[in-house]
Amino acid sequence: MAERWSGRRLGRVAGALSxxxxxxxxxxxxxWRVAMWAGACAFSAALGAAALAGWNAQRAGMAPGRCAPEPVDEGQQQTELARARLALAQESAARAAVQKSADSAAADVARLNVELQFLRGQGKTQAASRR
Structure with a gap:
C-alpha cells in the first residue's frame, strides 16, 4: 500500500512539474552581458589593428613602430633643387615659345579668313555682273 501511495504522490508531483x-x-x-560584448569587440578591434600594423611593417621592410630617417646631404639637396629650378625655367621658356607660335598662327588664320571673305565677295560680284 505504501508503494501505491508513493507512486500516486510521485505522479502528482511529476504532473505538477510538467x-x-x-x-x-x-x-x-x-x-554584464553588454559589457562583455563591448570588451570582446574592443579586444577584436585592437587585435586587428595590431595585425594590420604588423602586416604593413612587414611589407615595408622595417620594424613595426619605427621609421628610420635617411641622412640628407645638403650639397646633393642643393644640386637637386638647382636642377629642378633649371628644368622649370626651361619648361616655362618652351611654353612661352609655343604660346607665341600659337598666337602668330591665330593671327595668320584671322588674316587669311579676312582675305578669303574678301575674295568670296569679289567672286559673287563678278558672277552677278556676268549675267
Missing amino acids: GRTYTLRPARSLA
Missing part, C-alpha cells in the same frame, strides 16, 4: 510553463532566465544581468 504542467507549468518554464522560461529561460539569464544567469547574468543585461549590463
Whole structure:
C-alpha cells in the first residue's frame, strides 16, 4: 500500500512539474552581458589593428613602430633643387615659345579668313555682273 501511495504522490508531483510553463532566465544581468560584448569587440578591434600594423611593417621592410630617417646631404639637396629650378625655367621658356607660335598662327588664320571673305565677295560680284 505504501508503494501505491508513493507512486500516486510521485505522479502528482511529476504532473505538477510538467504542467507549468518554464522560461529561460539569464544567469547574468543585461549590463554584464553588454559589457562583455563591448570588451570582446574592443579586444577584436585592437587585435586587428595590431595585425594590420604588423602586416604593413612587414611589407615595408622595417620594424613595426619605427621609421628610420635617411641622412640628407645638403650639397646633393642643393644640386637637386638647382636642377629642378633649371628644368622649370626651361619648361616655362618652351611654353612661352609655343604660346607665341600659337598666337602668330591665330593671327595668320584671322588674316587669311579676312582675305578669303574678301575674295568670296569679289567672286559673287563678278558672277552677278556676268549675267
